[in-house]
Amino acid sequence: MDFKHKHLLGIQGLTPSEIITVLDTAESFYEISTREVKKVPTLRGKTIINLFFEPSTRTRSSFELAAKRLSADIVNFNQDASSTVKGESLKDTILNLEAMNPDAIIIRHSCSGVPHFATTFCQSHIINAGDGSHEHPTQALLDAFTIRQEKKNFKDLKVTIVGDILHSRVARSNIFLLRKLGVRVVLIGPPPLVPLELKKFGVDIDFNIDRALEGADVIMMLRIQLERQQKNYFPSIREYRNLYSLTEKRFRRAKKSAIIMHPGPINRGVEISADMADSAKSVILKQVENGIAVRMAVLYLLLGGKDREAFD
Amino acid sequence: MKLLIKNGRVIDPSSGKDAKLDLLIEKGKIAEIKAKIATKGAKIIDASRLVVAPGFIDMHAHLREPGQEDKETIETGALAAAKGGFTSVACMPNTDPINDNRGLTEYILSEAKKRAVVNIFPIASITKGQRGEELTDMADLVDAGAVAFSDDGQSVKDSQLMRRALEYSKPLNTLIIEHCEDKNLSSEGVMHEGYYSYLFGLEGIPASSEEIIVARDTILAQEAEANIHIAHLSTKGAVDIVRNAKKKKIKVTTEVAPHHLILTDSYLEGYDTSLKVNPPLRSKEDIQALIQAVKEGIVDVFATDHAPHTPDEKDVEFDKAPCGINGLETAVSLLLDRLVSKNIISLNKFIKMISTTPSLFLGLENKGKICVGADADLTILDLHKEIVVDVNTFKSKSRNNPFQGWKLKGTPAMTIVGGKIVYPFSS
Amino acid sequence: MLEKIKARIMDSRKIKRAIQRMTTEIIERNRNLKNLVIVGIRTRGIYLGKRISKLIKELEKRDIPVGVLDITLYRDDFSESEAQHMVKKTDINFSVAKKDVLLVDDVLFTGRTIRAAMDSLIDLGRPKTIQLLVLIDRGHRELPIRADYVGKFLPTSKREVVQVQLKEIDKIDEVLITEPPGVK
Numbered sequence: 051m052d053f054k055h056k057h058l059l060g061i062q063g064l065t066p067s068e069i070i071t072v073l074d075t076a077e078s079f080y081e082i083s084t085r086e087v088k089k090v091p092t093l094r095g096k097t098i099i100n101l102f103f104e105p106s107t108r109t110r111s112s113f114e115l116a117a118k119r120l121s122a123d124i125v126n127f128n129q130d131a132s133s134t135v136k137g138e139s140l141k142d143t144i145l146n147l148e149a150m151n152p153d154a155i156i157i158r159h160s161c162s163g164v165p166h167f168a169t170t171f172c173q174s175h176i177i178n179a180g181d182g183s184h185e186h187p188t189q190a191l192l193d194a195f196t197i198r199q200e201k202k203n204f205k206d207l208k209v210t211i212v213g214d215i216l217h218s219r220v221a222r223s224n225i226f227l228l229r230k231l232g233v234r235v236v237l238i239g240p241p242p243l244v245p246l247e248l249k250k251f252g253v254d255i256d257f258n259i260d261r262a263l264e265g266a267d268v269i270m271m272l273r274i275q276l277e278r279q280q281k282n283y284f285p286s287i288r289e290y291r292n293l294y295s296l297t298e299k300r301f302r303r304a305k306k307s308a309i310i311m312h313p314g315p316i317n318r319g320v321e322i323s324a325d326m327a328d329s330a331k332s333v334i335l336k337q338v339e340n341g342i343a344v345r346m347a348v349l350y351l352l353l354g355g356k357d358r359e360a361f362d
Numbered sequence: 363m364k365l366l367i368k369n370g371r372v373i374d375p376s377s378g379k380d381a382k383l384d385l386l387i388e389k390g391k392i393a394e395i396k397a398k399i400a401t402k403g404a405k406i407i408d409a410s411r412l413v414v415a416p417g418f419i420d421m422h423a424h425l426r427e428p429g430q431e432d433k434e435t436i437e438t439g440a441l442a443a444a445k446g447g448f449t450s451v452a453c454m455p456n457t458d459p460i461n462d463n464r465g466l467t468e469y470i471l472s473e474a475k476k477r478a479v480v481n482i483f484p485i486a487s488i489t490k491g492q493r494g495e496e497l498t499d500m501a502d503l504v505d506a507g508a509v510a511f512s513d514d515g516q517s518v519k520d521s522q523l524m525r526r527a528l529e530y531s532k533p534l535n536t537l538i539i540e541h542c543e544d545k546n547l548s549s550e551g552v553m554h555e556g557y558y559s560y561l562f563g564l565e566g567i568p569a570s571s572e573e574i575i576v577a578r579d580t581i582l583a584q585e586a587e588a589n590i591h592i593a594h595l596s597t598k599g600a601v602d603i604v605r606n607a608k609k610k611k612i613k614v615t616t617e618v619a620p621h622h623l624i625l626t627d628s629y630l631e632g633y634d635t636s637l638k639v640n641p642p643l644r645s646k647e648d649i650q651a652l653i654q655a656v657k658e659g660i661v662d663v664f665a666t667d668h669a670p671h672t673p674d675e676k677d678v679e680f681d682k683a684p685c686g687i688n689g690l691e692t693a694v695s696l697l698l699d700r701l702v703s704k705n706i707i708s709l710n711k712f713i714k715m716i717s718t719t720p721s722l723f724l725g726l727e728n729k730g731k732i733c734v735g736a737d738a739d740l741t742i743l744d745l746h747k748e749i750v751v752d753v754n755t756f757k758s759k760s761r762n763n764p765f766q767g768w769k770l771k772g773t774p775a776m777t778i779v780g781g782k783i784v785y786p787f788s789s
Numbered sequence: 790m791l792e793k794i795k796a797r798i799m800d801s802r803k804i805k806r807a808i809q810r811m812t813t814e815i816i817e818r819n820r821n822l823k824n825l826v827i828v829g830i831r832t833r834g835i836y837l838g839k840r841i842s843k844l845i846k847e848l849e850k851r852d853i854p855v856g857v858l859d860i861t862l863y864r865d866d867f868s869e870s871e872a873q874h875m876v877k878k879t880d881i882n883f884s885v886a887k888k889d890v891l892l893v894d895d896v897l898f899t900g901r902t903i904r905a906a907m908d909s910l911i912d913l914g915r916p917k918t919i920q921l922l923v924l925i926d927r928g929h930r931e932l933p934i935r936a937d938y939v940g941k942f943l944p945t946s947k948r949e950v951v952q953v954q955l956k957e958i959d960k961i962d963e964v965l966i967t968e969p970p971g972v973k
Contacts (some may be wrong), residue, residue: 071875078877081879085912087913090863090909139677139678161680161681162562162633162681163564164679170632180682181563222560246719247560250557253558
């Protein structure tokens with residue numbers, strides 16, 4: 051079986067065939083969520099900690115359901131970054147949880163590299179649920195799963211990603227994944243948020259929304275955060291909407307069969323018009339549904355097979 | 363106590379000496395230099411196969427005292443310096459409180475006299491409290507013993523104030539050292555901006571944040587006809603600016619830290635905070651430009667920017683870790699291994715850049731040279747010995763050094779300060 | 790991996806006859822064929838199940854649906870096995886609740902696969918009965934499980950491997966006893 055990792059830190063560390071293995075495995079898990087008894091005993095007796103230092107409902111619940119459907123015990127620790135202000139260091143927090151002998155710790159943190167940092171002193175499997183502006187590997191995997199579901203394969207696809215590429219871990223993981231599978235990726239957003247240096251990742255950059263969407267098979271809209279405007283990455287939300295919002299008119303530039311994706315949560319009427327978000331072309335809710343199957347696959351592939359010792 | 367160093371290869375760039383010679387040291391001074399010296403009652407040091415150089419001078423270190431004694435003290439910093447082959451260290455004023463007055467400068471000097479095994483020379487701040495608002499009493503500080511002025515850790519933001527500092531300091535025969543960083547550009551950056559900052563998802567510090575201040579300061583120095591010394595030069599663009607300024611005979615001098623010549627931004631892959639430093643580790647192109655600058659003489663001095671931090675401070679999220687590399691104990695071996703043994707620069711040039719030139723910049727008259735009557739500050743090098751860096755053997759109070767485990771060829775074998783052997787340590 | 794073939798136990802004719810015999814037994818025992826469904830255990834159980842379904846159709850003109858069961862997620866030997874098992878799809882597009890389920894596998898050995906299969910089936914719904922059909926029963930049970938229909942009882946040593954090969958994927962119908970290499 052082609053997946054030999056102790057941790058899932060990012061897409062960057064995976065080979066194309068490992069990515070396909072995750073997607074194929076997720077395919078099998080997808081069926082379980084359609085059963086009346088949505089549970090298999092595979093990870094019975096395993097303990098997983100959901101350690102979220104950033105607010106998140108979607109990803110956290112998705113991991114939680116994935117673990118529960120595999121019969122693992124999962125505990126949520128929602129640690130506001132403020133508790134580290136109370137004096138405990140991040141390392142101490144994680145070491146305390148590690149002392150409870152979990153098999154895996156799922157980490158979300160606003161600083162890039164925190165999951166990597168955790169692997170330097172943890173025995174558990176570490177799963178990155180989003181670190182700063184770095185990576186969000188399970189999101190990219192579920193996006194790829196959704197694309198494959200809709201498009202059958204990745205051949206000759208054009209994926210256009212719109213928004214704050216610079217700060218988006220979703221964009222970064224998706225770029226890494228899609229490029230590993232040979233998919234053409236076009237980036238667009240306010241120029242300060244789409245540095246040209248990103249071309250070194252093998253992507254195209256365009257600053258004209260109509261051109262960027264031309265003939266696209268997949269349109270990935272990113273959430274735009276208000277803080278960016280305050281730091282002058284773009285002048286105003288109004289101008290952002292005028293230049294980059296996905297409207298029906300703009301959507302017509304893409305292929306007829308094009309699908310619309312968004313990692314959520316959506317700012318309706320900002321990066322995407324409400325009618326587009328709700329249109330038949332939108333697979334936003336399918337992404338959420340698929341997230342569980344993909345995360346089940348990830349948990350299974352990391353925790354299901356081998357003894358921990360085999361990796362040491 | 364007399365000391366006779368026999369059969370060493372004595373190199374003194376100030377006089378062009380490079381020959382097998384004996385050195386006699388008496389009363390803390392160099393008493394005699396000859397091919398063969400015979401004397402009675404001297405402790406004899408056999409330096410055959412070793413190089414005897416004028417004591418190395420680090421013109422950029424943070425000794426953290428007063429105020430941050432958990433990171434380093436004058437005593438431990440001096441021990442680290444001795445082990446690293448340095449006989450003199452100039453310490454930056456960003457302590458707590460800031461060294462911006464006579465009292466603090468005198469305190470550092472008197473503590474150094476009591477507890478330091480090497481010479482300590484305080485650098486005072488350019489502005490009071492390093493706040494960038496008012497000049498310090500520079501003449502008073504020079505009189506108290508400050509050898510230079512710097513707001514290191516930040517630039518003097520106000521260009522008018524910087525110009526005044528350059529103008530005012532001219533008759534004081536002192537040196538203004540600038541940490542070049544436009545904080546509006548570096549902002550929340552934690553590493554060099556470029557391919558790797560995008561790859562690792564870390565906020566970038568653009569090269570322009572350094573280069574804008576380097577350019578500004580050379581223009582101001584030209585206008586004021588004053589000296590300006592650029593601390594820890596790190597980008598290709600900054601090298602080009604300095605090259606042009608030097609061509610125009612602007613009195614700009616520069617230093618570079620070993621890590622900026624050796625480590626690139628790509629090393630940050632594992633988010634190791636011991637690599638977090640300011641200026642940040644730059645790109646491969648920057649390193650190549652810096653090495654070229656060393657060869658051309660655009661860079662005048664090697665300085666460590668020794669910046670100790672405790673393990674607890676560094677053992678955190680990358681974004682939250684303080685900047686700095688603990689450099690005193692690895693600088694010489696790194697430079698010998700990476701530059702001298704690879705014939706990128708000659709041994710003579712290396713010694714010039716780490717002893718002769720800094721002594722001139724700081725106005726240390728009897729140091730940085732080997733001649734009769736000079737201070738008996740000597741660094742003896744073993745160019746053949748290989749060492750493996752082990753932070754656990756550091757004399758520094760802190761351990762934040764990214765070269766752990768590196769094998770390096772060439773190391774200080776003995777450090778002599780004022781005629782006294784301060785390293786190897788007597789047990 | 791070269792393994793030594795020790796004996797060819799069944800050929801295409803013998804396999805065909807065994808399936809015919811067992812099908813007759815199934816028909817005799819299940820008066821109400823309307824309630825019968827077949828679930829084949831990946832991989833060769835699927836093809837045995839399909840052959841039986843086809844035979845029943847010929848003999849009784851009844852369509853018996855065949856589902857596919859992947860038991861990987863129910864295995865009890867995860868941490869002992871060398872590598873992860875690729876999870877494949879369970880594909881049963883009918884309800885097993887209140888049905889007479891005929892579970893089909895190629896070889897019955899320790900009984901652990903059947904245990905996992907039964908757990909899995911029960912999670913999918915509550916069958917009225919579960920019957921077990923295997924082509925080969927080679928003994929060495931570790932759990933109290935027995936088959937209702939057996940193609941052939943085959944006494945083996947634990948070290949030996951029984952290989953059922955079916956035309957649908959192996960291009961040939963035969964049953965072999967082999968021995969793995971490196972064993973003295």
